[in-house]
Amino acid sequence: MLSWIGFLAIVVIVTILIRGKTTPIIPLVLVPIIAALIAGFTFSDIGEFFSAGMSSVLNVAIMFIFAIIFFGIMQDVGLFDPIIDKIVKATHGNVVLISVGTVFIAMIAQLDGSGASTFLITIPALLPLYRQMKMSPYLLLLLIAGSAGIMNMLPWAGPLGRAATVLEMDVTELWKPLIPIQIIGMLVMAALAFYLGKREQRRIIKQYGSLEQAIATKVDSFLGEEVESASEQVEVVATEQKRRMYVWNLLLTVLVIGVLVANILPAGLAFMSGTAIALLMNFRSAKLQGETIQRHAPNALTMASIILAAGTFLGILNGTGMLTSIAEDMVSILPSAVSSQIHIIIGLLGMPFELLLNTDAYYYGLLPVVEQIASTFGTAPQSTAYAMIVGNIVGTFISPFSPALWMGLGLAGAELGKHIKYSFFWLWGVTLVLLGVAFTLGLF
Template sequence: MSLSIIGFLTILIIVLLLITNKVTPIVAMVLVPLIAAVLAGFGFAEIGDFFSEGILTVMNVAIMFIFAILFFGVMQDAGLFDPLIRTLIKWTKGNVITVSVGTVIIAAIAHLDGAGASTFLITIPALLPLYNHLKMNPYLLLLLIGGSASIMNMVPWAGPLGRTASVLNVDVTELWRPLILIQVIGIALLVILAVFLGIREQRRISKKYGLVSAEEAAAAVDKVNGDSDQLKVEGSLARPKLIWVNAILFLSVIGVLVWGIIPAGFAFMIGLSIALPLNYPDVKQQSDRIKEHAPSALTMATIILAAGSFLGILTETGMLNSIAANLVTIIPAFIAPYLHLIIGFFGVPFDLLLSTDAYYFALLPVVDQMAVGFGIDSLSTAYAMIIGNIVGTFVSPFSPALWLALGLAGLEMGKHIRYSLFWMWGISIALLIVAVLVGVVSI
């Protein structure tokens, strides 16, 4: 019981530190478990072995994150996605419903790098003027971008799957494959929601401002595209002449990743090694591109490594097993087989209470250990928690990228949560039901 108490307090303290934003995740996940292990009576030599075991389980994930973020950063610098985004903006033709649907598609494309900050930096400046010209609600823009980016956040080089893979010690691309269908269905559901909300928005605009004329809509689209083209002309990093070569390289890397013939980290390492000299022959330019994206890559990698240390200590000391064994005895038997579904159902509200790190590094290991005790497969628990939670990623005040988005759009967090929470939670529950029906999550 003493191990359970120490382990529970360790997780609770880490969660509180992450929630209150008192320290960085690295500090919380390194120092707190270290102190806990010492209090539990383990020596530094033993703790060093626990650290080594934990680090080994997450090393491949950390490597993948570093090179994936660098690779996608270079692809965005080279302007690979810009023509597609501009074409989609033109395709909307100023129709409110089409603009809503186009927002979902544009955000999905922009979030292929798995980084929320870059997604908002690409999409909000491009689309906000269009929304303003058409008198559309900017909170609808944020809902659709955030929802689309959240569903795309299931890609293996984004945070949630990397965190989950490090917790369960599984290959991140293997973890991702069953979720591809869920992502496709999720985007389809979001498109349907965009149509519904677009119709509602069109009625609101007509009632408040009258109908927007075709000439006004066309002028709005032309202005937005003109501004976008001008920015791209002024940019020195874009490589429009190499767009097809970059597209082939991009699709090849993704194809190799899905195929699984080589480790994901190696695939991105090769892709980056080709992309840098291809787009930026000058060595200084190559170094500058790496330096530009290195902070994001290293931040995520260091968090993953710190989580490896945390999980190594909690697992090897027996704290997680002890917590699960004791909790299993007090959970009502009729709830036990559905524990993973219950946690998944409340995944979006959990986003308002827990940071992503706290949800995956503190809550997931405990729920998994408890669920295993009732015969629930670890992967089924992980999928239920991922699908249930991930749609709410950009409704959470714990998301730094969301604060960036609010700043770019000049919006308020409270109003965004009130506008988006109901719809995002609905999409989350629908996807969880779909996951059960297609067998991704078992009962």
Template sequence: MSLSIIGFFTIIIIVALLISGRVSPLVAMVIPPIVAALIAGFNFDEVGEFFSSGLSSVMNVAVMFIFAIIFFGIMQDVGLFEPLINKMITLSKGNIIVVAVITVLIAVVAQLDGSGASTFLITIPALLPLYLRLRMNPYLLLLLIAGSAAVVNMVPWGGPLGRVASVLEVDVTELWYPLITIQIIGVVLMLALAVFLGFREKKRILKQYGTLDFTNDDHAITQGVVSSEVDTSLQRPKLLWINAIITVLVIGILVAGILPAGLAFLIGVAIALPINYRTPKDQMARVQAHAPNALTMASIIIAAGLFLGILNGTGMLTAIANNAVNILPSFLLSYLHIIIGVLGVPFDLLLSTDAYYFALFPVVEQIGLSFDIDSLSTGYAMIIGNIVGTFVSPLAPAVWLALGLSGLEMGKHLRYSFFWMWGLSITLLFIAVALGIIAI
């Protein structure tokens, strides 16, 4: 029990620090887990081993961060997204609600490959400048993408269903069929949420700026902020189609899995630089301009690797999962799968995906069987309850990628999105119960 208590309080402290914004994520995810490991009786040699293990699990993500941010930064410099922004403004006529709805639809399509990272890489660079141009809150963009992508992530090739299928030893496609209805309802609810939050955003913008007409605004959007000055010498309007082809090829390679994501973006940077900027000095100037953002996010990912390495290596995550069910009174155990489902999104802040499905799920399933709750009902309750919160969790590397691409903060993302995602999760869970997908 001591390991689970230490692990629980460590995660609570880290989440509290992230939400408070009093320290950088680097500090929040390095100091508490090291102190926790030492309190739990592990020595510095073991902490070093945990770091090495955690680092190996996130290194590919860190490398992808560095070159993805540099690549999209270069594409921003050359003006690749300006025609797209202007076209989307024309089509939406600057309508805040239409933009919010379009965000959900684009995220749904982008997530069909089952990769949260590629969804953020496709959607954020294209939509963030539009949000900033229209003075929309960029955290709304993150919320709508995160919720839509999480609902679609119930596909068989997404991680959660594969984990549950492997534990239950069932066919993942058959496991998916009853969830299709929930996915459709989830997308409809996300569209309704987009409309509601769009209206709310419209009122905020009118109150703050007194107008909604920013379509002819001559302010430029650079690195996630609105600036009145832009270096037009960096733009390459005559090379628009070449840069578009390079971007499509890089994202296509990423989605198809032909090359590791980091390598795909590294090659993209290496091709884009000499095409757009002729001299080595100009090329390195573009790398140096975007290196601070890239390295900042890579350092946070490495810190997250230490965090996860310690929690996994010490056994804290497994202990939390195994002891989570022991705190409930016995008369509630027959509803344990529903209770865990309702708490699924908060569990996203406490447990990694593997700990949730490989450690907690088997325990809940066995307890459910003793009360004649079939394993599939337990699986569906835990999937629906948890999956919606995937992209608001500090334990999900794709979330840090989204924050790096948008220049936003984890604490503010949690404050803005958490309760909306939790509400969506609980709503879908009880809809599944009403439809008979989950037995009680």
């Protein structure tokens, strides 16, 4: 019964998010509460689940608020303008090169194993370029999500650590056979970026007549808003001051990202400190500093509220045991005739499971049950793990359970439902290709 309630709750939430008829806060908060009450939990229980959920996303929300304000200030002071101009000139407005380049930038950014930092590094830098070229922000999200998912097979990233814990083996030993999969995955993502870049280029030319005309126009057809070129923006910072402070702002940005990647300080404190220094360096009066915060705070607070709502969603579904129950029951209802191949079946369905289970439920709830069943037919535990890892990990950043994805959506000004519709089947296709490669290499 608990499984069905949890399953229906997730289906309702995902359906509402895909339809995009309400703000995500409404389904993320109300549906889990109603589901928990139907399952027989009290308001006191729900309050405890809420507190646990908040503790899991609070640091992300704090980081998000100050990251948005920090990067907003950097856009005010023109940090990204020269970079964008040089990239456009270097690529000659080549949409395909930009798409392929996005894949490799995202892979490099994901080397620290943190999805949140990957979105924080890539989206603020690349989104202005995508807007100028009239490229879809959902293409940007797809390429970052798929590339980061492949790099998420690193031993210091979360999924492999969880799988190694379940199997009671060294995470590095678990990772080594996956290195060829990662290399081939990089090439597959680059090929996908090439194809989708070609498709996007055709769309832009069809809509605007030429790439040059697309760059010249101010209308952003995907976001439905006016996007002004740098020369036409309201000058919140004088041009001369931008030039004088450019190197200092660049050094500050590199320092903040370096501190984030090196894990010297908590991410929230890193961006909070960076924001304070940026305000002090670029705006000398309290009035200008306050106006700057007010200019960027609405976007930051809106998305931070969604992240906190997602924490409610995660806390309640975890606390009630619905996610673990779904994982166990999914395995138990499979026909006995397919039990010997259960690890492969679960691997093939790994992407859809991203919409139903969070990472902990998948690896701590589903993997042990699948491994136990598969082992009775002589399947090695590592084989089960590889099938489930490769089948699931590319879709990490398409799941409503990923706080990092909510951050990426906020930075890109995008909606989860549209991201799922745009990216799901492409990333599932990448997953199936990698499963085929892993099977050919004898990983399972």
